[in-house]
Amino acid sequence: MSKRQALIEKYAGDLRDKCKVEPDMALLTKVTIGCGPAIYDADAETVAASQESEIETVKRNFLIKKLGLADGPELLEAINAVIDIYGRSERNKYRAVVYYLLTKHFGKEAVYA
Secondary structure, three states, X not given: OOHHHHHHHHHHHHHHHOOOOOOOHHHHHHHHHHOHHHHHOOOOOEOOOOOHHHHHXXXXXXXXXXXXXXXXXXXXXXXXXXXXXXXXXXXXXXXXXXHHHHHXXXXXXXXXX
């Protein structure tokens, strides 16, 4: 099993166990690949949900640039909803899982088609 495939399995486990969501493995794989080399960097592979600058980065670089959404209060609401689903007390919130949940939240799966 490749390192990327092992990470995808780990992310799928988080979706099932911590988020109580059965993952669409094809979409999860595409979202993970879309994260690029960040998934291999210990600091970049997680989202620091308590840091406002990190939340702003997710909003700007993922929701607006990648998913093509217009800026508005609903973006921060969605990020907060996803963090609540993942669990605020959960120490490691993997970027690929957060991005997957946001993609599903906004129904933007077609971006990865």
